[in-house]
Amino acid sequence: MYKAIIIEDEYHLREALSIMLEMMAPDKVQIIGYAESADEAAKLIDRLQPDLVFMDIMLKNGTGFDVLHQISYRKFHLIFTTAYEEYAIRAFKFSALDYLLKPIDAEELKTAVDRIPNLKERFLEEKQVSELSYNMNKAPQRIILPTQEAMHVVKINQIMHCETSGSYTTFYLNDGKKIMISKPLKNYESILLPPDFFRVHQSYLINTNYIVSYSREGMIEMENGVSIPISRAKKEAFFKLMKEE
Structure with missing residues (x-):
């Protein structure tokens, strides 16, 4: 079972995702923590060392990118949750990072959980984060x-x-x-x-x-x-x- 953290600054969206995970993947995902700010999220990831992190891009007092640049523990699978437009979705694909569009569809959530790689392959690469940050602001070059x-x-x-x-x-x-x-x-x-x-x-x-x-x-x-x-x-x-x- 994957130990998961949900990082989302809107309460109703945190609750909705939590309920969907309990319904769609009760035997695969155990939620062990929540965070709504960038600082809180970074500390939570390093302290709890999850297998799986669901994270919004825009957070209180920062962004998901701030979180990822602060953490030292990286052996987890990251799934961004976003309401961004199509140009940003291309940035996720160019950066080889998983994402779910808001409002999150239950079947898409189940598919995302089902395709999580095994433990030895789960490691968040800094270069993926850097490329996503770059591609979100410019036409992707890489x-x-x-x-x-x-x-x-x-x-x-x-x-x-x-x-x-x-x-x-x-x-x-x-x-x-x-x-x-x-x-x-x-x-x-x-x-x-x-x-x-x-x-x-x-x-x-x-x-x-x-x-x-x-x-x-x-x-x-x-x-x-x-x-x-x-x-x-x-x-x-x-x-x-x-x-x-």
Whole structure:
């Protein structure tokens, strides 16, 4: 069972989340503490050493980022709860951090709890927090790609193309490096957007800036020498995009 802390400055939202957890995950989550201010939250995390933290971004006397920069204990899984708009949701995805939108949906909460990694993999990386803080204030320039070995911070313009196989996605970078992630391509299609990126096929998402040539028959040649097919369903949209560029 996960020992959890809820950090939220609005009482009714704390109570609602607590009740939902008791209903949706009674055998998985035990709430061991609450906090409503940044200072209180940082002290609580270090003292109770939870497995799981639900945290709002805007708190009394500070933000969730202030909390994360203050704590020394980091062996927990973090789920942000936020009412932020779509641009901020992209920032969460670029930073590889979990989030739930307010008002929190019970089924989405259950899904978030179900996908929490096992204990040995739970560790909040400072680079994830730094990237999120950066991406919340500017158009994202970097993306975090988590693997079992490391958190890879990659400049978006380094990505040449992505290829999916089942629930895995491989990122091909302009220096020849490949990074395989245990997430499907659709997770990245929603944040790597046109005109720079385009999903030309069920298996491929490409960076259009690295296209060398493309044919009417439906083949794309990339700068790294890879040939990528354009699916029949994507041809019209792809050719239109290239004309606009």
